[in-house]
Amino acid sequence: MPELPEVETTRRGISPYVVGKKVVSIIVRQPKLRWSVPESLHELEGEKILSLKRRAKYLLLESSRGTAILHLGMSGSLRVINVDLVPEKHDHVDIVFSTNKAIRLRDPRRFGAVLWTRDDPLQHKLLRHLGPEPLSEKFDALLLYTMSRKRKVSVKQFIMNAQIVVGVGNIYASESLFMSGISPKTAAGQISLKRYEKLVEAIKVVLSRSIEQGGTTLRDFMQAEGKPGYFQQQLNVYGRRGEECNVCGSLIKQISQGQRSSFYCSSCQK
């Protein structure tokens, strides 16, 4: 479900209910997520949340004793609720605050994660080797150009590789490639610096626009307060197989790359 814009939308939505608030309890109804929820997570109980940060698609709830690391996987969402709201089937974890509000993790497919670290979360095994944030200055055309030389992997899979750049998931990879006029099938190593400049600009524009719109709701993504995202109205190719290209009218194609669907316009993207 969530790519970077959806995770960032979630972070902004829950932030007022979390930062500076005291955790009174953590309820784990289903510990079997992607990894088992560790017992040590309860070290957060009694602690005040000092900050709520995002790195890639991970959310980091920092306290003086350690940091909870949350990931929403494919189907996870976080909602702000009143503590007495009856949990439903896939509501696996609640972090309850002294305000009588809680953040509730719902995740039907259970590809998400809730972890705990006492150390610098950025040095955690899962975060340590991540590439730059796409909306930071560290992410630029020269980086993509340099990292891609001699690489035969398709450009679409290349920009979805979190070691190269984080946060570009399946929707926004297709959308960014459309905006920059690059075919998803092109080998990463064959793309010029000039074209990577276009691609980097497109990734930044697509992601920031989506954040402004509250993310993309395809099926079930909801912001923390229950509203859907609105960016799906601006999708040019994702999920539009067989429909007319908004620019040239050709029919949008769908192919499979690395067992993920890619959507593109074969006349606008070369």
Added chain:
DNA sequence: AAAGACACCTGTCCGC
């Protein structure tokens, strides 16, 4: 080292 396949899990939608 890079690239590809597969794993994890449940819900929904498509085609017959």
Added chain:
DNA sequence: TGCGGACAGGTGTCTT
């Protein structure tokens, strides 16, 4: 209308 199968917004791990 019902059913099986394909597919879904992610990513770590194993094999080649």
